[in-house]
Amino acid sequence: GEDVEQSLFLSVREGDSSVINCTYTDSSSTYLYWYKQEPGAGLQLLTYIFSNMDMKQDQRLTVLLNKKDKHLSLRIADTQTGDSAIYFCAERRITGGGNKLTFGTGTQLKVEL
């Protein structure tokens, strides 16, 4: 299909790991991104991964990419209350004359004490 899919909600306890999943659509997508949106704010880039990589780690964040299944995940270690936000995955599809991002529906992460 045309949609980038994510589960809508995830609830975790503070200190646990969070895993947010995403299924994208275009096997030719070159870069895949994770953005974070806090309440009342714009989207902020968290991390990205190039399509020839399987994994990328950046401090508490680990991105895993399974190209065969077109599956992307974001793992947040030691989740904190400040991580509560909506997380969007996005794929960069190559179109004629330029590139654009296609965003998923977003996963709302709630971190409980």
Next chain:
Amino acid sequence: DAGVIQSPRHEVTEMGQEVTLRCKPISGHNSLFWYRQTMMRGLELLIYFNNNVPIDDSGMPEDRFSAKMPNASFSTLKIQPSEPRDSAVYFCASSFSGRSQETQYFGPGTRLLVL
């Protein structure tokens, strides 16, 4: 760097009025994107420009919506006439097209309410 600047941050208007949203991209960026975010439809790309030229406007809902980019440092999104279903958060984002990774940087958004 000031980041992407959008104005106004909030807009409340009545149905039928013209609404103009403004965006100043990050200096040096050559691509600009307009998005709309609603609970029902999520984040939708409306239009994007590369070097001030509209590349893809397939996401623009209808003729009531128009966007311009007269120069590299300014863009507008206009709705005329506005309708209640246009109520949403409108984001502008910019990037530098040419880098292999091309991150989009988002502005804080304009929250539009059409009564």
